[in-house]
Amino acid sequence: MADFKIILSEPETGRSYKVDATGPAAGALIGKRIGDEIDGGILGFAGYTIQITGGTDKTGIPARRDLPGPARRRLLLSEGVGFHATMDGERRRKSVRGSEISADFVQINAAVKQSGAKPLAEYFSQPEAAAE
Template identity: 65%
Template sequence: MADFKVVLSDPQDGISYKVEATGGMAGAFIGKSVGDIIAGDALGFPGYQIAITGATDKTGIPARRDLPGLGRRRLLLANGVGFKPTYHGQRRRMSVRSAEINGDFVQINAKVVEYGEKSLKEYFAPAEEAAE
């Protein structure tokens, strides 16, 4: 089974949290695409709705939302995810991943869309206190 590092952003507080997704938690992401919304119950946050905003594979290649299917592709890019031009009109052929999440991914970026009863600070506070 795949293991993921999920970087969960909280737009209300402006804080990001790192969640290790293993086993069943990681299974909730397999087969989903960038832009999909999943239930926060899969990560242990009941009542939350979480949107997948991006992902990166084991070599650091980002996933593009507009590419369906699995695997890597080399595309001629003028802007967007995977390439930032340094001058007007610049294009470059870059490797990017398709949007569907599989076991090759290492990091998944996500943000909270709907909040549950408890705040995310309450879930992560004991872990931060134990680290000190």
């Protein structure tokens, strides 16, 4: 089974959190596409709606939203995800991955679209160490 690191950003506060998805949570993400909205309950965030915004595979190759399927391809790019031109008119052939999440992904970027009753900061707060 695949394991994912999910970088969950909260636009309201500007903070981002790292969530490890293993087992059924990771299995629920396979086959989803960039731009899809998922229920936060899958990851343990009841009442939240989360949108997938991007990701990278095990070699660091980014996923593009406009490329269908999960496969890796070499495209001639002039702008966008995977290439940023340094000169006007510059183009390069770069490896990019399709928008469908597969087991080859390692990191998935996501953003909160609708918040739940409990703030995200409470899910990630460290428990205070007991004073001895």
